[in-house]
Amino acid sequence: MRYGWQAFKNAGDAQSLALGQTQTAAYGGAASVLQNPAHTNNPFDQYLYAHQNRFAGLVNSDLIAFPTLKRFRNPVKMVLFHEGVSQIPDTRDVLLDWGLDGIPGTGDAGENNGQLDEGERLDAEQVSYFRQSQWGVHLSTTWQIQRWTLGVGIKGFFHALAEHFASGIGMDVGATTSFWKGNTVGLVLTDATTSLLVWDNGTVERFTPELFAGIAQEVVFEKIPLQFKFMVDIALDPFGRSVDDDLQLGEMGGRFRGGLEIQYKKIAIRFGRGLNALTSAGLGLDWGQAAIHYAFTSSAQSALLGDSHLISFSLDPKWLARQMGKLL
Numbered sequence: 001m002r003y004g005w006q007a008f009k010n011a012g013d014a015q016s017l018a019l020g021q022t023q024t025a026a027y028g029g030a031a032s033v034l035q036n037p038a039h040t041n042n043p044f045d046q047y048l049y050a051h052q053n054r055f056a057g058l059v060n061s062d063l064i065a066f067p068t069l070k071r072f073r074n075p076v077k078m079v080l081f082h083e084g085v086s087q088i089p090d091t092r093d094v095l096l097d098w099g100l101d102g103i104p105g106t107g108d109a110g111e112n113n114g115q116l117d118e119g120e121r122l123d124a125e126q127v128s129y130f131r132q133s134q135w136g137v138h139l140s141t142t143w144q145i146q147r148w149t150l151g152v153g154i155k156g157f158f159h160a161l162a163e164h165f166a167s168g169i170g171m172d173v174g175a176t177t178s179f180w181k182g183n184t185v186g187l188v189l190t191d192a193t194t195s196l197l198v199w200d201n202g203t204v205e206r207f208t209p210e211l212f213a214g215i216a217q218e219v220v221f222e223k224i225p226l227q228f229k230f231m232v233d234i235a236l237d238p239f240g241r242s243v244d245d246d247l248q249l250g251e252m253g254g255r256f257r258g259g260l261e262i263q264y265k266k267i268a269i270r271f272g273r274g275l276n277a278l279t280s281a282g283l284g285l286d287w288g289q290a291a292i293h294y295a296f297t298s299s300a301q302s303a304l305l306g307d308s309h310l311i312s313f314s315l316d317p318k319w320l321a322r323q324m325g326k327l328l
Contacts, residue, residue, distance in 0.1 A: 066079075082136075186212075
């Protein structure tokens with residue numbers, strides 16, 4: 001079952017979303033550790049904040065990534081995110097199920113059958129509203145084993161839906177390496193131990209493992225400050241196939257995602273194709289100690305998924321402190 005834990009699949013910053021989250025192999029900022037915990041090996045000295053809204057602002061999400069902690073033997077990265085949906089209508093008590101005569105208690109045809117029959121109506125005054133909140137935390141670290149970087153990500157999740165709530169914990173494992181100049185190869189097994197989400201009423205949601213393999217290639221032109229980065233991922237579901245699969249390998253289904261980043265000096269233009277045919281594009285400005293990124297995603301399959309706008313900022317606090325010190 002894929003419900004609550006799906007929030008981890010949607011989480012990211014503008015840089016990641018603009019590339020279709022194709023970051024199994026390609027490192028692209030602090031939030032890319034959500035796609036592969038092995039990216040924790042890349043130092044990130046800035047605080048990152050990202051905000052996203054979908055469905056005309058009904059769905060809002062926020063993400064904070066902290067600078068890499070280097071005080072331990074291995075680097076540690078922490079990412080927090082929240083997704084909220086407000087004004088969800090509760091229509092369970094709006095049906096006046098009084099039968100064909102429209103009078104309660106007469107026992108006529110259609111009374112109390114749970115269906116809107118002729119002569120019955122809905123009471124709009126009985127509509128109430130509730131909200132959904134989802135909180136996630138992702139902690140990751142890495143080890144270097146010969147030419148491979150191995151990463152482990154531990155993630156915790158809390159889901160509140162009206163008066164109900166659930167919590168769970170899961171684990172991702174990943175690895176990256178390089179075989180030639182500008183090349184990166186990545187492997188990730190998400191929810192390696194089958195992540196569980198346990199609700200207060202005893203219901204248990206299970207998020208089964210999924211295998212990702214990716215390759216990225218960076219091309220740099222020496223005479224002009226221009227570089228290209230190409231990336232492709234394939235996601236394999238070991239437990240079955242679905243109608244959304246791009247390919248089928250025996251009993252397994254597979255989906256592709258891809259990304260392209262074109263960078264000229266401090267400016268980057270990005271394009272991506274994520275899972276579920278989500279297309280994306282974005283723009284970024286990076287000054288080294290600070291950066292701002294924007295992403296737009298849209299579904300090519302269904303307008304029901306809605307368009308998404310995301311903007312993110314990152315800032316080096318030590319650099320900011322030095323600048324403030326100069327002013328004072």
